[in-house]
Amino acid sequence: xxxxxxxxxxxxxxxxxxxxxxxxxxxxxxxxxxxxxxxxxxxxxxxxxxxxxxxxxxxxxxxxxxxxxxxxxxxxxxxxxxxxxxxxxxxxxxxxxxxxxxxxxxxxxxxxxxxxxxxxxxxxxxxxxxxxxxxxxxxxxxxxxxxxxxxxxxxxxxxxxxxxxxxxxxxxxxxxxxxxxxxxxxxxxxxxxxxxxxxxxxxxxxxxxxxxxxxxxxxxxxxxxxxxxxxxxxxxxxxxxxxxxxxxxx
Amino acid sequence: xxxxxxxxxxxxxxxxxxxxxxxxxxxxxxxxxxxxxxxxxxxxxxxxxxxxxxxxxxxxxxxxxxxxxxxxxxxxxxxxxxxxxxxxxxxxxxxxxxxxxxxxxxxxxxxxxxxxxxxxxxxxxxxxxxxxxxxxxxxxxxxxxxxxxxxxxxxxxxxxxxxxxxxxxxxxxxxxxxxxxxxxxxxxxxxxxxxxxxxxxxxxxxxxxxxxxxxxxxxxxxxxxxxxxxxxxxxxxxxxxxxxxxxxxxxxxxxxxxxxxxxxxxxxxxxxxxxxxxxxxxxxxxxxxxxxxxx
Numbered sequence: 091x092x093x094x095x096x097x098x099x100x101x102x103x104x105x106x107x108x109x110x111x112x113x114x115x116x117x118x119x120x121x122x123x124x125x126x127x128x129x130x131x132x133x134x135x136x137x138x139x140x141x142x143x144x145x146x147x148x149x150x151x152x153x154x155x156x157x158x159x160x161x162x163x164x165x166x167x168x169x170x171x172x173x174x175x176x177x178x179x180x181x182x183x184x185x186x187x188x189x190x191x192x193x194x195x196x197x198x199x200x201x202x203x204x205x206x207x208x209x210x211x212x213x214x215x216x217x218x219x220x221x222x223x224x225x226x227x228x229x230x231x232x233x234x235x236x237x238x239x240x241x242x243x244x245x246x247x248x249x250x251x252x253x254x255x256x257x258x259x260x261x262x263x264x265x266x267x268x269x270x271x272x273x274x275x276x277x278x279x280x281x282x283x284x285x286x287x288x289x290x291x292x293x294x295x296x297x298x299x300x301x302x303x304x305x306x307x308x309x310x311x312x313x314x315x316x317x318x319x320x321x322x323x324x325x326x327x328x329x330x331x332x333x334x335x336x337x338x339x340x
Numbered sequence: 341x342x343x344x345x346x347x348x349x350x351x352x353x354x355x356x357x358x359x360x361x362x363x364x365x366x367x368x369x370x371x372x373x374x375x376x377x378x379x380x381x382x383x384x385x386x387x388x389x390x391x392x393x394x395x396x397x398x399x400x401x402x403x404x405x406x407x408x409x410x411x412x413x414x415x416x417x418x419x420x421x422x423x424x425x426x427x428x429x430x431x432x433x434x435x436x437x438x439x440x441x442x443x444x445x446x447x448x449x450x451x452x453x454x455x456x457x458x459x460x461x462x463x464x465x466x467x468x469x470x471x472x473x474x475x476x477x478x479x480x481x482x483x484x485x486x487x488x489x490x491x492x493x494x495x496x497x498x499x500x501x502x503x504x505x506x507x508x509x510x511x512x513x514x515x516x517x518x519x520x521x522x523x524x525x526x527x528x529x530x531x532x533x534x535x536x537x538x539x540x541x542x543x544x545x546x547x548x549x550x551x552x553x554x555x556x557x558x559x560x561x562x563x564x565x566x567x568x569x570x571x572x573x574x575x576x577x578x579x580x581x582x583x584x585x586x587x588x589x590x591x592x593x594x595x596x597x598x599x600x601x602x603x604x605x606x607x608x609x610x611x612x613x614x615x616x617x618x619x620x621x622x623x624x625x626x627x628x629x630x631x632x633x634x635x
Contacts, residue, residue, distance in 0.1 A: 095485070106536055272593060
């Protein structure tokens with residue numbers, strides 16, 4: 091402990107600032123990038139859905155038939171941004187449309203909105219590619235079992251690879267189902283079987299009765315893979331996945 | 341008749357209501373009841389007017405004078421403004437002209453002195469809630485050195501630094517890097533604050549940065565809150581104060597908060613002397629505050 095604090099207040103205050111600044115600089119690591127990227131993708135998804143609903147309403151004034159044919163937001167936005175009304179109607183093989191023929195002035199804001207949405211889609215794809223690169227290097231074992239989005243979601247929920255690797259398999263199984271789990275602990279309602287892991291095809295495609303078992307087995311393998319990744323072991327994920335698939339087929 | 345006097349009180353009760361109904365079978369008794377009821381109504385009205393008068397006088401004498409007036413209270417550099425319901429809490433701003441979290445700033449004359457006051461939103465901080473609920477003592481006086489564990493963005497620490505004044509000092513400690521980033525920028529603007537990023541469970545890490553401290557305040561949501569609190573007592577001087585804001589839900593979700601408060605109190609009483617204890621219930625749910633003194 092410091093004895094002469096009152097005499098050299100400024101000196102010791104500066105010491106505190108240097109100590110924290112150094113630790114703050116050290117604290118940035120690979121986990122932060124992954125968490126930021128996955129949350130950016132989630133927010134971009136929200137924004138894109140909101141804007142494309144608006145575009146559907148807006149562009150429906152002059153080509154209402156288009157949205158029926160194309161249910162994909164990305165292609166819909168691209169078509170409206172690039173093609174004129176005549177070209178669209180020719181592609182759809184329609185002589186007459188219910189829509190109103192808008193003037194150039196009124197069309198401009200619609201086309202700008204469509205352009206905005208296409209750029210947002212491009213950005214989302216770029217971030218996804220970046221995430222894939224990060225995950226392949228940082229957590230090759232978990233990535234092989236779960237794929238890009240699920241791995242990133244689990245890492246974001248756990249906070250870091252360190253804490254994910256220290257979790258037991260039962261905690262990994264419950265990640266993403268916190269509200270249901272605490273409701274179960276508090277009031278005695280039914281216990282949840284899976285959280286984020288439901289997005290995995292092995293769990294989602296299993297028979298409804300066997301989903302709980304599938305989620306448990308998957309969580310087992312994921313927690314093993316996380317431990318291998320954190321302590322930088324060899325690549326074992328292909329064996330783990332083989333075991334899992336063999337078990338679930340029977 | 342006995343039932344006439346008690347009728348008003350008991351009429352809410354359904355079983356008594358049935359009995360009364362049987363009594364009204366004959367027409368004479370019912371008419372009696374009607375006339376008495378009117379009398380009672382008149383008496384009540386008179387009573388109400390009297391009480392209203394008294395209440396209005398009280399209002400004129402006491403409340404209306406002090407309402408919207410800013411009064412200093414027993415803690416240093418803190419003021420309250422009486423409103424119709426409850427009070428607003430203010431502290432004297434150490435850095436004039438700056439508000440850090442979007443709080444309102446007032447410039448006023450209090451006791452023939454121009455003061456700049458910063459409003460303290462007591463719903464955002466547990467220390468503010470304790471002051472709002474009239475805690476008897478905090479132990480923080482002017483010129484104190486304070487160790488604040490669990491500083492977060494620095495909302496409450498900024499008010500503690502207001503209370504302590506320019507001669508005092510506040511060490512703000514937190515563990516999460518994201519939060520300390522904000523805290524660092526806040527501390528640069530205030531001359532009597534310093535940030536420390538460290539784990540409160542390991543006092544050895546920040547031992548070299550601290551002098552002997554007059555007051556410890558702890559507000560962290562951990563399972564072993566009381567143990568960590570007692571671990572940090574080695575920085576506290578003799579007969580110094582220590583304040584613990586306990587969150588029952590982070591100790592155990594399944595147990596009732598009152599049980600947790602009691603067990604924490606028993607553990608604290610072994611090592612310290614408890615000066616005050618307050619449950620912050622209407623403001624902060626399932627929280628309580630302990631003010632302790634080092635033996």
